[in-house]
Amino acid sequence: MSVVKYIGRTTDFRGKSLWEILGNLRDYGVGRLIIRNKFQRYEEPCYMRILKVEVTPHDPAKDPIRKVAVTVEKTWRGVINPKPVTIYRTSYKPDYELIPKEEESKYTNNTKKVSEQILANSIEFPPLLREFIRQETGVKEPLMKVHHKVNHNKLTRLAKEGEKPTIECTMGLGTPASPKLYEGVL
Template sequence: MSVKLIGRTSNLYGKTLWEIIGNLRDAGIGRLITRNSYNRYDEPCFFRVLSVEPTAQIENKLRKVIVHVEKIFRGKHYKEPVEIYRVSYKPDYRLIPKDEEQLWWDRLANCKPREKVVPGSIELPPLMRLVLERDNKEFSPTLPLIIRSGRDNVAQSDVTKIVPYGPSFFKNQQSS
């Protein structure tokens, strides 16, 4: 009997975390798990389970579970373990079989770190320049660009480089 899916489609396919963890011996501690939505990245992204806690004491959500994992995201090994609780209900997880585990670690070892160099400043937007010239103010002809420096942001700004104001000044600099 073939299954006919009706209704809205979803980006997620796979199992919830508890569906995977609950069927494994020793709650799957030490096993590797990945998310299907991370397939969009070329670099390996996966979790290594460290500990599992039930959530019955917190709230009555059968699909949720608290899991502490080592996280590897886009080839970068996080220093601190990460807790997966709020997104554990998503049917997006996939267990990596034991014979493929070494393959993933090798991918991680062979993965070259992401690099991205962006220009440090742009020229003044035309209207802004006109306004400043009209007001006879002293102004520098360039604007410094502020690059995000979060945990997952790898972009480095090249201070010496100045690009004209336009819609695609990052385009040629991307290397990832």
């Protein structure tokens, strides 16, 4: 009984590259379900259904990694992308996994959605600037606009007029993510 021992850097990826999976399937696996293991940390379903596979030229002598252009219908955190997405640049990552046909329902029946998160619109000023503005304008608690980053797959939205945001923005420390770390300090 031989023992297999891996040597080298550890990785967060688990699985195979896209070509390793699709190259062995009939019709290049069109219609099958593929997942990225990196995204399985989310509770909401993340999977891709293959629509089209385009094999690209490859010279193993020049470049050991093999890429393939795959057009997929992408579902990420329970949201189905309205347009098909082409995966090419990330197709070499050994992080894909093929889902057997009988297990596909486990992903497709998962109807969990991201709960709606509302971002705060305004934030208070830092202490010294606040004092200056108080002296100049006489406003007791001046507020400035929050500059949120714009992102193509942001699942949050800005608070509307008179709405209570679920994610508060403060100039202070905020509520700790791990209160254990602050035991005896705060």
